[in-house]
Amino acid sequence: MGKIHDAIGDRLARFLLAQPVFFVGTAPLAGDGHVNVSPKGMDGTFAVLGEHRVAYLDYTGSGIETIAHLRENGRIVLMFCAFDGPPNIVRLHGTGRAVLPSDPEFDGLRARFPKERTLGQRAIIVVDVQRVSDSCGFSVPLMDVRGDRDLLDRYHERRDPAYFDDYWLTRNSASIDDLPGLPAAP
Numbered sequence: 001m002g003k004i005h006d007a008i009g010d011r012l013a014r015f016l017l018a019q020p021v022f023f024v025g026t027a028p029l030a031g032d033g034h035v036n037v038s039p040k041g042m043d044g045t046f047a048v049l050g051e052h053r054v055a056y057l058d059y060t061g062s063g064i065e066t067i068a069h070l071r072e073n074g075r076i077v078l079m080f081c082a083f084d085g086p087p088n089i090v091r092l093h094g095t096g097r098a099v100l101p102s103d104p105e106f107d108g109l110r111a112r113f114p115k116e117r118t119l120g121q122r123a124i125i126v127v128d129v130q131r132v133s134d135s136c137g138f139s140v141p142l143m144d145v146r147g148d149r150d151l152l153d154r155y156h157e158r159r160d161p162a163y164f165d166d167y168w169l170t171r172n173s174a175s176i177d178d179l180p181g182l183p184a185a186p
Helices: 010-018 065-072 106-110 151-157 161-171
Strands: 003-005 021-026 036-041 046-050 053-059 075-081 089-099 121-135
Touching: 010 046, 010 089, 021 065, 036 065, 065 075, 065 089, 065 121, 075 121, 106 121
Parallel strands: none
Antiparallel strands: 003 121, 021 036, 021 075, 046 053, 053 121, 075 089, 089 121
């Protein structure tokens, strides 16, 4: 039923890249802190960087939980489910970090993704994967994908650059548990 893999091989990489949505889980160290699970999607926003490294593009949104948790403790899990074809769930446990546009390695990482969807981008989340596992996925429903939503793109297109600087400062500088989020406007 379940298996631990030594690395992200070609077959697993193809599976991961083919999924239209994945889920990111993080948590603060405090026992009374809020666990966060975020759905991620949009074609071209996830990349397999190596056998033990993946990354995804992080866009301006309502919260900053993932980045705040990674800054505090680095713990992260990404979960991918097959909603069509053979049932499968893959989890990537590891240590993550946010690479901001001002960081020296940002441009090299950004080149691993299509150039679309740059407006509103706050960071690239890089995960050094320590554990790769899969499980049956027998209870995951079969679903058909109709396509990406364009709402985030359209929302960001209506904003000027000053909007993002203000948003990051006023709404993304701390998590709901008051952990530091973005250190400054990226």
